[in-house]
Amino acid sequence: MRKLVECVPNFSEGRRPEVVAQIIDTIKSVEGVRVLGASTDASHNRAVVTFLGEPGPVKNAAFLAAASAAELINMEEHQGAHPRIGATDVIPFIPIGESTMEECVELARELGREIGYKLNIPVYLYEAAATRPERKNLPAVRKGEYEGLKTAITRPERQPDFGPPHLHPTAGATAVGARPPLVAYNINLGTADVVIAKAIAKSIRGSSGGYPSIKALGVMLEDRQVAQVTINVCNYKEVSLHRVFETVKTEAARYGVNVIGSEIVGLLPMEALLDAADFYLRLEGFSFNQVLEKRLLDQ
Amino acid sequence: MRKLVECVPNFSEGRRPEVVAQIIDTIKSVEGVRVLGASTDASHNRAVVTFLGEPGPVKNAAFLAAASAAELINMEEHQGAHPRIGATDVIPFIPIGESTMEECVELARELGREIGYKLNIPVYLYEAAATRPERKNLPAVRKGEYEGLKTAITRPERQPDFGPPHLHPTAGATAVGARPPLVAYNINLGTADVVIAKAIAKSIRGSSGGYPSIKALGVMLEDRQVAQVTINVCNYKEVSLHRVFETVKTEAARYGVNVIGSEIVGLLPMEALLDAADFYLRLEGFSFNQVLEKRLLDQ
Known part of the structure; x- marks a missing residue:
């Protein structure tokens, strides 16, 4: 039985098409991953990419995309209408077909650990992957946005699940989670x-x-x-x-x-x-x- | 856009499971072909196999299955409740998804030519692939069954579309066609x-x-x-x-x-x-x- 996971990362870039294209190319470079769609919004200054595949390749593609976004996007210069906390703002995993929510939660934890400690970007687990009830709700995780989280992150209740206890100097923080298909x-x-x-x-x-x-x-x-x-x-x-x-x-x-x-x-x-x-x-x-x-x- | 064709050949063997298994193995041996199901009926003495794939592999698998059935089944010894004219009694191609009926008709003609002239089994095209209006109807093609078709095949109106003007001595004749999914x-x-x-x-x-x-x-x-x-x-x-x-x-x-x-x-x-x-x-x-x-x- 083939397990499929959908991933819909949101990146804080919606005005430089070449940057979005580079991130999408990174995702496409992973064998077994299919990019199903991508949309950008200039006023939100944000891009949403949808891709699908088996759990392993999907996690790898999400990690490489987050690494690419961390290199290409500087949150110190980012402005946009949509709330955001980092270059890769949010990464949800979504079970499709025979995959289970539990598998997506596990995948979110594995990816969170990698982004936290390999890329030095603090990670908050949210929705079905949340480790604290108040983090099930994405807006609560994003409270204060990138600018506010710089100082709020030092408070015990805003401590990340993985990674350093401070924002990445240009990539900010990332929310990683699991949710049903919307x-x-x-x-x-x-x-x-x-x-x-x-x-x-x-x-x-x-x-x-x-x-x-x-x-x-x-x-x-x-x-x-x-x-x-x-x-x-x-x-x-x-x-x-x-x-x-x-x-x-x-x-x-x-x-x-x-x-x-x-x-x-x-x-x-x-x-x-x-x-x-x-x-x-x-x-x-x-x-x-x-x-x-x-x-x-x-x- | 991926083209898919379903093929549901009927073989005149429903009592010797090892023979049916061998025919199915022949179909499975073709790369790109998926066997989705098979059923046999002892009183009909008949097996129905469903497989799916892109047009080329599906046609190859159908040809190899017909060749295998011609070797393994002797119509001189066949008895069963279901009307039939040959070891491989009927092979319909069915368009799935983006495939068209026209493509399945073309596939039926190509396969009919191969079965007719490479295996020396007379072939009648039926349903959407029929070359004469009266052959659109499968029961009309099967009229008289294997036994009756031995002599009837010499009549002008029963002349096959491909292959010799007489039945194969053990494999009889085969109807090849195209139809919508049922x-x-x-x-x-x-x-x-x-x-x-x-x-x-x-x-x-x-x-x-x-x-x-x-x-x-x-x-x-x-x-x-x-x-x-x-x-x-x-x-x-x-x-x-x-x-x-x-x-x-x-x-x-x-x-x-x-x-x-x-x-x-x-x-x-x-x-x-x-x-x-x-x-x-x-x-x-x-x-x-x-x-x-x-x-x-x-x-």
Whole structure:
């Protein structure tokens, strides 16, 4: 059975394409690793790279990318709208298919140790890999950002999990963690009334009593005059896409509003959609191993 | 973009496991070919092997398997309940993912030529690869079976597409073709009245005015006391699983009967289920390339 791990590191560089290209080339140079996508944002001054492979090669590629970013990016000169603590700001490992969260946590710890002691960059473990409950939450790890962490790192509660007890002079610090695949999922309503989208978002999101692994906002698609519930499904094994869709459909009906469509932004694991097919077709005894492409990948 | 072709040859041997194992080993010996499954039936005296790979290796494996079957199986001694014309009775090529039917037709012609002239076994092209309209239908190609075809082959309308104008003395003849993936799909009804299942089967199948690519029967699952519509979806791109499911649901409602579940028998392409997810979630602008596993296979 083939184990796959996705890795989505965020680098504090979104204005110099040649620097981002060099980091991506470093990742691509590792055999067995596939770069699936990369995006940069100039105002955030940040790049996000998505790659996939078996655990060993993925960890190696993440380490080499962090080493490359430490050489190429100087946090003393970095400015951008997005919160960040280092040249390689955050590295999440994500289990795909047969991989488990436990394996990704172990991978995060191994990588954290290497970045900490080989690159002399302090590392904070976060989300499923966190060693302290308050570090499960990435914004808490990033509190004060690069500039504030320079002095805060000396406080006992901000001590890194690995590496020196001070920031790297140019690369700062890095958060390394493990989390479930995140599906960016939007549901479009048959209304131009954003108030309805906001009310529905509130009813489904964890922060106001809805599903704990759902984040949601109501927004307006001005060009289409369509109100949208924009959603992060942070753990589709807990709350599947069909449950989100059906809950929104039911809530919308209360306002006499239809769901006119939904959209998946970016990539998602096959399983997240097969779960929906399984639900709606009322499948009995279905196994993902019946999918030809799954068989191919497993061999 | 990676092209994949599935091949599901049927061999006239279901009673000597060592012979079937030898044929499967021949297929496995071709690099780049994956054997996904094999089943034998003693009363049919027949084996069905499913394998997958890129077009070149798949064609080579099919040729070597036909050569092996010609050596190991003697049609003069063959008896079985299933209609057959040769040691390798039928070889269909099936486009998966980005492959096209045209490519599978070309592959069938190339393989047919090789089996015909290198192995001296007459070959009939069938379904999408047929050179005459009446040969699109496999039962028409098999008419008279091995025994009857010995003399019938001399008639102009039964002349093979490739190979000698007479049967191979022990291996008979082989049908080679191209067809869409077939999904074996059953829908279970909340009733023990098989008459309702038969009526619904009649309403959806092509032979009585329903969907041309659907074959269906009403049967009784005695152990569960559940009436079932058992279906072959012969072209899920024409009639998707969700349309079959919803049509059966609507027809069943006319009898006050619910659909209690459905089941997929054996393997199916990912796309057939993603289509269902796409329909029920009302996805806008979704592309199969957003599926992680699809990206992996394409690289």
